Amino acid sequence: MSDSKIWFITGCSTGFGRELAQQALSRGDRVVLTARKPEQVEDIAAKHPDTALVLPLDVTSEQAIVKAVAAAEAHFGQIDVLVNNAGYGYFSAIEEGEDDEVRRQFETNVFGLMSLTRHVLPGMRKRRSGHIVNVSSIGGLVAFPATGYYHATKWAVEGFSESLSKEVAPLGIKVTIVEPGRFRTDWAGRSVIESKTVIDDYDATAGLRRRQAKEYTGNQPGDPARGAAAIITVVNEAQPPLRLLLGSDAYKFASDRLEELRSNFEAWKDLSTGTDFPA
Numbered sequence: 001m002s003d004s005k006i007w008f009i010t011g012c013s014t015g016f017g018r019e020l021a022q023q024a025l026s027r028g029d030r031v032v033l034t035a036r037k038p039e040q041v042e043d044i045a046a047k048h049p050d051t052a053l054v055l056p057l058d059v060t061s062e063q064a065i066v067k068a069v070a071a072a073e074a075h076f077g078q079i080d081v082l083v084n085n086a087g088y089g090y091f092s093a094i095e096e097g098e099d100d101e102v103r104r105q106f107e108t109n110v111f112g113l114m115s116l117t118r119h120v121l122p123g124m125r126k127r128r129s130g131h132i133v134n135v136s137s138i139g140g141l142v143a144f145p146a147t148g149y150y151h152a153t154k155w156a157v158e159g160f161s162e163s164l165s166k167e168v169a170p171l172g173i174k175v176t177i178v179e180p181g182r183f184r185t186d187w188a189g190r191s192v193i194e195s196k197t198v199i200d201d202y203d204a205t206a207g208l209r210r211r212q213a214k215e216y217t218g219n220q221p222g223d224p225a226r227g228a229a230a231i232i233t234v235v236n237e238a239q240p241p242l243r244l245l246l247g248s249d250a251y252k253f254a255s256d257r258l259e260e261l262r263s264n265f266e267a268w269k270d271l272s273t274g275t276d277f278p279a
Contacts, residue, residue: 003236008032008072008079008120010059010112011086013040015185016135016178019228020083025052027232032072032079034086059086059112060104069119081235082120083133084113087153091213092195093206094148101193102149109153114160121168128172131235134161135178138250142257146206146213165242176234177243181250183222222247 007024011017012033018041021033025048033041034057045052053075057068072079087109090101117132124130139147140154158177165175194210227246234240245251265272 004029005080005235006030006032006072006076006078007081007083008034008069009083009085010034010057010116012044013037015085015183016180016224016228016231017083017085018044019224020085020231021052023225023228023232030076032068032076034068057086059116060107062115065112065116065119069116073123078123078127079120079130081131081133082117082124083135083231084116084157085133085135086112087135089147089150089192090194091146091192091206091210092149092197093146093199093202096195096197096199096202096206097149098195098197101195105149105193106153106156109150110156110160113157117164121173124173125168125171130172131174131176131240132161132164132168133176133178133231133235135180136161138179138181138245138247138253140177140179142253144209145202146209162242174240175242176231176240178231179243179245179250179254180227181222181245181247181253182216182220183224183227183247184220185224221249 005024007021007029009017009021009031012021013035021031021041022044024031025044028051030051030053031048032053032055033045034055035041036056036058038054038056041054045054053072055068055071056064058064069079088105090105092098092101113134120130120132134157136157137150137154139151140158143151161175161177168175192213198207230244230246234244245254
């Protein structure tokens with residue numbers, strides 16, 4: 001294909017990463033499939049021996065990132081699209097949070113994404129082209145009980161990505177933040193981590209949300225295949241959006257959030273604007 005691209009995707013074992021890899025390969029693109037357990041994606045690569053490359057990658061390891069990027073560029077020559085998809089959820093009220101688990105989540109969801117981006121950028125900058133797709137969440141715009149630490153990682157991704165977009169736009173590099181709502185992936189299933197500490201006083205807030213998440217697992221409205229197709233559509237746009245909401249629920253949550261912010265700002269406008277030095 002004349003518009004064939006070379007993708008580097010993290011977290012290809014399940015969910016969006018797996019769907020995205022399969023669809024990109026099916027349309028004739030070349031794909032670097034990475035996973036902590038590469039044997040879990042060998043079945044995909046077996047169907048596309050000439051256009052798929054499987055590499056082991058733990059995004060919390062700087063050494064592993066350097067090795068994987070070098071291997072990808074040596075094999076395919078370059079990376080056109082980086083998809084920072086690897087990440088997971090953590091259910092815990094703020095007070096219930098366990099320091100080791102919180103730091104581990106930041107290592108994967110934030111620092112791994114940042115490190116991989118830095119190592120892929122030199123090639124894109126040299127060619128004056130490329131597209132970085134950072135998978136955030138509707139939880140990068142709206143916060144709920146029980147996932148405060150997860151939201152903190154995704155809000156970090158949002159700020160990092162928006163700043164990055166302004167720095168690299170003059171260099172011909174595009175950035176898109178993907179914000180999925182509830183999709184039928186393993187996010188709230190086997191991939192999620194829960195704090196071992198449970199405080200009864202949070203049962204009606206964080207506790208309730210924990211239970212609800214388990215109940216809707218497998219019944220989420222979002223279709224990962226359609227979500228992956230939407231990402232591919234955006235990557236092939238000449239002027240892709242900075243933010244891509246995925247799912248009707250994500251659109252509603254984000255729209256409600258806009259109204260909430262506007263109402264809050266206007267309610268306190270006089271106090272806010274009254275803190276300047278007198279004219």
